[in-house]
Amino acid sequence: MITPTETATSTAIPTRWVGPMRLSGAVTGEVEVPLATFESPLWPSVGRGASISREVWDGVIVTIVGERMTRSTLFVASSATVADAAAREIVARLPELQDLTAASSRHARLLEAHTEIVGNLLFVRFAFETGDAAGHNMVTKAADTIMRRILAWGLRLDYGSISGNFCSDKKVSAVNGILGRGRSAVAEMLIPNEIVVRRLRTTAHAIAELAVRKNLVGSTIAGSLRSANAHYANMLLAIYLATGQDAANIVEGSQGITYAEARDEGLYFSCTIPNLIVGTVGSGKHHPDIERALERMGCREEREPGGNARRLAALAAATVLCGELSLLAAQTNPGELMATHLRLERSAPRRA
């Protein structure tokens, strides 16, 4: 079906290193990030945000507020009564499942089991620590092992599915934000008013107001879900591709919230991104381009388990902030977005 000689090839995604961004919190110092994208206006857009971060004392401050990877198994019982008894047993015997996980995986550590019953269906969402890997395969393997064990307990459960969509991978959901999946990060920056005016040609008040009207109210009427931002998906896709991530995870990654305040001292601008599914080892990370990129970003150092992945998550969050700030600022001014696009298109080489 697949004839390697004819079909194996690669697609070259234009990539530029942007920044450096100045960072504090989870990452300190000045760091550049690679952005792989066909949408070339993204580079100067993120670049403007990065440049502003270098004018601010602390730059972009990133806080990592949680991390875990999940897989939800589906069991089928004859009735809710049976499902409920089984759910209580599974939660009660969590230590046994934790030992099982530890014994069968070098990196996975089982954190919790969250159960939900619908009729006779029992969904069990397992959460794991996965070290520096994003952990897709690691948690599937661990869930497979756990499921076999549970089915052997004689709880009158049948196999339903190794994944019951309550995980939830690469699909919009509320559960990921509420119970956690991936690294959860907040990036924030306090930008003096003078810089807002000079660099962004707008005011703190105008940006804070637009963040409410467009991102919060506009998203609400669009029927969005746990999502209130202008374009997180753009930045996430670009940094995910350039660092070898499973970039389809921008689906849940894009469900984040921009929150801003016009304070006396300037613009408080924040991006809360609860579902950053990133890793610095594992699938996709052994391509030479990717290894070089991760090394240049300082994400292949000797650190405690998970330390490199947390660094990458923090850099992704800060990158999102830089691009989000720049676009929102542009949209406060009539015509600016279009003028910028036209200028960039004209100056760009035809095939860049």
Next chain:
Amino acid sequence: MITPTETATSTAIPTRWVGPMRLSGAVTGEVEVPLATFESPLWPSVGRGASISREVWDGVIVTIVGERMTRSTLFVASSATVADAAAREIVARLPELQDLTAASSRHARLLEAHTEIVGNLLFVRFAFETGDAAGHNMVTKAADTIMRRILAWGLRLDYGSISGNFCSDKKVSAVNGILGRGRSAVAEMLIPNEIVVRRLRTTAHAIAELAVRKNLVGSTIAGSLRSANAHYANMLLAIYLATGQDAANIVEGSQGITYAEARDEGLYFSCTIPNLIVGTVGSGKHHPDIERALERMGCREEREPGGNARRLAALAAATVLCGELSLLAAQTNPGELMATHLRLERSAPRRA
């Protein structure tokens, strides 16, 4: 900030041509598709679905049920009373805006204006035909021109934003599916029971049941939104990247529904994908890799305006079906998904 010599580069995404798929409906014949992804198991997974399509008389049947591209502008009034009067005026004067659009753009054709008021805020979502382009920039430019005109009408409106998130681009929403954005496609296949058993090692009943339990019930408890599928995002990302699309549009593209029925004659399996944002011209389409890919897919032929993009949308929808069918079938069998992953990992070259 950006030093071209150091930073301009590209990221190579491994790409394989998969198929051919047998197709009827919007596209007829046997066609291969390129999939760019770091997740190599995707190739044999889609390949299995494609192979099955060649065993079925009609193959995958694709129906395109709608197409349009949108941009929502945000106007600010002093009150809802003023906003409501303005909304009625804008809808009443749609012909003037249609003429304006026709006069200022070669390809964009204004279809409708949908208004929504929140307090004193007026959101107007404009829908356009955009020919063979996905149309992101085209509709922004058209909306910019329209907005200027409306602001000149003296309706006591102020500029709010060129985009009010009611569009909604690269963000989860309900509005896109309900009012339309991008090409809307249904891919379906009726697979004789014998083929289901032989090729997928399962039954029509088992797949239909899993589609309900996992995709519909599981997504419901996950708090998903207008989305009930296993992994549309994977297939969409791969074909979007390989054809130069703005791949962040997988966010809304992944909001689709798998619906299956166990019929006497076999498995009826369908993927409904309302928001395929794809184009065969425009941003990202002039890279040599991309041009070759589009040509090989037959998406650079002489056709009526929009014909090439519709073909690409149909191919994307069929690709989604092939991958979705394959994964769901695998998940009906305990352990199959994990065993397949392990086998593929072992046989794969370390750096593929």
Next chain:
Amino acid sequence: MITPTETATSTAIPTRWVGPMRLSGAVTGEVEVPLATFESPLWPSVGRGASISREVWDGVIVTIVGERMTRSTLFVASSATVADAAAREIVARLPELQDLTAASSRHARLLEAHTEIVGNLLFVRFAFETGDAAGHNMVTKAADTIMRRILAWGLRLDYGSISGNFCSDKKVSAVNGILGRGRSAVAEMLIPNEIVVRRLRTTAHAIAELAVRKNLVGSTIAGSLRSANAHYANMLLAIYLATGQDAANIVEGSQGITYAEARDEGLYFSCTIPNLIVGTVGSGKHHPDIERALERMGCREEREPGGNARRLAALAAATVLCGELSLLAAQTNPGELMATHLRLERSAPRRA
């Protein structure tokens, strides 16, 4: 199964007339409203808002921005191809269905048919004008007639269901807000700063800020949907019960948005309520209590068709604003909500 002598009875819901509210826009003048509720603190809470409206020149201004009632039928085809052809035929023959509706109903007028296809399933959402009735039964009857006609057209469709949940009645949805269901109203009031401070013991800024943090951001993380308010459901339930409405429609009625701005001249405060399912005739409206209530509210006058129901919708919207304003103001002050509850409980007669 039901023994009338033993079982026919009634439940007495404590009811008070609150106000008057001062109104302009869709309703002008000063009007009282009845609130039936077991939650007695609701009366002084709405009362405070009403009292403030009487201190403001225009009082609460209500704008009705749309009205319609809907029912979605479900047809089943063999494939999406057949469903799509049928959908196009149904839309094309809308005039025939409009004539049919006019001939079979005194009050219903068919406005539009909105189709959506999932696999081989065809959902058709019909929208009607229903005069002064809320219209639940009227649209079911009309849809029943229409469905019979369509099934007689030979489009190769089978009956699926008279209601396909795409209506959507008494269930949370995004479609109702986007395509409309019920009366859609915006209530707004501009309250001078002096009144905000004196009557609400807070500031315009504090209320606007809380509306963002609690109603917009808080609802977003709660995974809410097209809903950003503190407690619309309370006011709607009380006025629905006291006026004989089908009060289960507070489910969609409660999906509204509070939007506020701190302006130089004071607090701009608005409640946008897109799905007010109310009527002044029809089921439940012939009880003596209800007739008296509707008469006292001026909702049984000689008006153009729909005029009384629009008036009732406007009064409901203004009532929502009064209660929402009062609660949000209370929540800006630490301890105020609890103190008020305790004070009311102590002063209330034990069984009130």
Next chain:
Amino acid sequence: MITPTETATSTAIPTRWVGPMRLSGAVTGEVEVPLATFESPLWPSVGRGASISREVWDGVIVTIVGERMTRSTLFVASSATVADAAAREIVARLPELQDLTAASSRHARLLEAHTEIVGNLLFVRFAFETGDAAGHNMVTKAADTIMRRILAWGLRLDYGSISGNFCSDKKVSAVNGILGRGRSAVAEMLIPNEIVVRRLRTTAHAIAELAVRKNLVGSTIAGSLRSANAHYANMLLAIYLATGQDAANIVEGSQGITYAEARDEGLYFSCTIPNLIVGTVGSGKHHPDIERALERMGCREEREPGGNARRLAALAAATVLCGELSLLAAQTNPGELMATHLRLERSAPRRA
């Protein structure tokens, strides 16, 4: 503003006792339930389901899978860094807050604190056991006390709001279903095929299929959220009113899932209702009508704390099942719903 003599009154909601339903699981035996509603067809509809339960050995089996009541407080910090440190401290000092709650409330028991950060905003959702009360006021009071204590800890937090909409009370949300709020119940019944045909004039297959097409697929395209049912809100409203509940809680109560299977032995039919906010003591329960109703239902017996409320939740869940089954069965047959409505209207006294 309120002149008691003129304004204090009551609204009489027609009420009938329906059933008895046969029950097992959380409640055993045959029990009647009161339904207060203006929609008189609801009585025979629920009655049909109840009657069927008496033909089935176990009747409706109800399982209570969880119970808790929540309130989310909102704290404001200067930055996410400060908010994150405070969140960790609050979770670490949960025992102190549990002691505080126990010392200040006779019935409330603090179960957990769930934190979420958005920029500099810290939402803390506290969950409590509340005995036989629904617990609205109890948790507000407890949260008020807890908040005061936390603000005294010197964590550099300011008061934001006693409720941050992450609770979430009387508003659509995903958080309530995922983290729990109210009693969570599953009602299920296995109905022999003979009874399905004779009593419901349909088949197990037809009902299971409609539950998928209408409740799951239809709700998905409507943009519903954690909700897939035909009309839970109707039954909940009626039983809530007749038992003195805060009936605006049908908003979240209606977010439940109907799941059915056509098994060899008959129709497996289940209603999963995660958010039943009910109590047998507290606000609204001292009206004579209400006391009599609760006594007749056996919900005022001497039981362990919470036992009466759990019984009421179980009865509400079973009532939902009876009405849901009846309506879905009717909708499988073309014209049946309309014919039933017309027949009931004709036979009903004009003012019933």
